[in-house]
Amino acid sequence: MIHLGIIGTNWISHQFVNAALETKRYDLTAVYSRKLETAQKFGEEYGDVEYATDLKTFFGIAHMDTVYIASPNSLHFEQAKQGILAGKNIIVEKPAFSTPAEMEEIIELANQQKVFFFEAARNIHEKSFKKIGDLLPLKNKIMGANFTYMKYSSRYDQVLDGQEPNIFSPHFSGGAMADLGVYLVYAAVGWFGMPNESHYFARKIPTDVDGIGTAILRYDLFDVTLQTGKNADSFLDSEIYFDGGTLILDSVNAISKAEFHDRNHQERDIIELTTEENPMIEEAHDFADVLENPNDSIMGARYEEWVELARNVNKVLTTLRKSAGIVFDADKE
Ligand SMILES: NC(=O)c1ccc[n+]([C@@H]2O[C@H](COP(=O)([O-])OP(=O)(O)OC[C@H]3O[C@@H](n4cnc5c(N)ncnc54)[C@H](OP(=O)(O)O)[C@@H]3O)[C@@H](O)[C@H]2O)c1
Known part of the structure; x- marks a missing residue:
């Protein structure tokens, strides 16, 4: 236990x-x-x-x-x-x-x-995320991707009221990219690896962090666009483009629906996914697998992969944030 x-x-x-x-x-x-x-x-x-x-x-x-x-x-x-x-x-x-x-x-x-x-x-521990990841190498050339996670936060009302809630404070390392965009960066880096370049065009709010913005991650052969925000709602799907068709995901932060539109055969393939009622149960199981088997080499390798991914996501988030001129107190410490 x-x-x-x-x-x-x-x-x-x-x-x-x-x-x-x-x-x-x-x-x-x-x-x-x-x-x-x-x-x-x-x-x-x-x-x-x-x-x-x-x-x-x-x-x-x-x-x-x-x-x-x-x-x-x-x-x-x-x-x-x-x-x-x-x-x-x-x-x-x-x-x-x-x-x-x-x-x-x-x-x-x-x-x-x-x-x-x-x-x-x-999100990276969900079975649906892993299933999409396994599918990617089976498709042909990736042409690009577009990921969105944008949700109005009730705490933005406090910003409009002149306050600085933690989640919108540079003192507490807040902002839209840190809070919601992180899921998109995890999806991009988890599925496609480290980008060569990362740029973030953000709109700052009075607390001096990003309220909404668009990031572009540049890879050798394609670009990935990330749209995030906490002062507006988006109802857009996320998509990955291949030379033979388009994979449509209802989100990348909690994937519950996925469809592949084959351009050549004009077919729509529904990809079967399973989801849990409590979205944190899969990560709890993954962590327990490692914690219960500290000397198991397969678990050890999975653990190292997660650590490397966390390290890379942190690097990309930092590059994005700096490119948008967002400064956290933690940068100065
Ligand atoms: N995985 C997800 O789906 C998900 C969802 C939401 C949030 N999160 C993450 O969870 C973390 C907490 O987010 P949150 O929105 O719950 O944050 P929060 O409401 O600002 O604070 C969380 C807790 O931290 C303590 N706290 C608050 N302000 C503090 C301060 N100034 N000094 C010391 N402790 C303070 C409080 O606990 P006490 O009063 O008991 O000390 C509070 O309940 C963040 O990293 C966020 O990104 C993850």
Whole structure:
């Protein structure tokens, strides 16, 4: 059994805990919050849970072996570092770290301490994502792709009100690309590898991060366009273009429908996909596979692939952000 601790008490932590418990491979051991009352309110539905309001006490809980971190983005680094130094495996919500320097430090530290670091990039662990990835080499030449994830955030209302909620704050490494665009970058880098060039044309909001924007990733033979935003809604599908037809996906952040339109035969092929009710269950299983088999070479190779992908996604996100002139406090630290 994996003994899980939680940092961050918003809805996403409940979703992860429910996914983890559903796998029957984790129990909830401890909850950290800045306020005891908040921690207790979070944990009450899960039975026997320990609570902590300071990180030293929390990471000192000996029988907790793995910590899920879902705090504001800029806090992930220090919390992850403290967790690793206490000998805990860490599962860090996307985007795991604000800069490549932070990412490298954590990867190195986790290796030194012989613990695992996972970025909770939910979409790449979904069976549907893997199925599309397996399909790509079977099609002929890729001509391009267009991925969209754009959703109005109720917290944008606070920006319009003159406030700076965490998710729209450069102090907390927020913005549309960091929050939603990260899924698109994961899809592009996961399926096509590292681009040669990455450019982001973004519209800044009063808090000085991106509210909406379009990125172009340039590969040897094709370009991938990413459209993201948190101050508007998009209802567009995502598409991958081949010389023989077009693969249409209802999204790349949670794929539930996929169709291939064959140009030559005028055929529409529906690709069968399976999805889970709780979208975090597949990642919870993937992480457990590694955590339960730390010496298995196949699991080890999968783990290394995820770490390399996390590192590359972080590099692309940073290049995109800088090309749009978005500066995080973490850049200065
Ligand atoms: N995978 C997904 O589908 C998904 C969905 C949503 C969010 N996320 C990720 O989850 C993370 C959290 O996002 P969120 O929207 O839940 O963030 P948030 O509401 O701003 O903060 C999450 C938690 O962090 C703590 N916190 C908030 N402000 C803090 C501060 N100033 N200093 C210290 N702790 C603070 C709070 O817990 P306490 O009050 O208990 O201390 C809060 O519940 C982000 O990395 C985000 O990208 C992932």
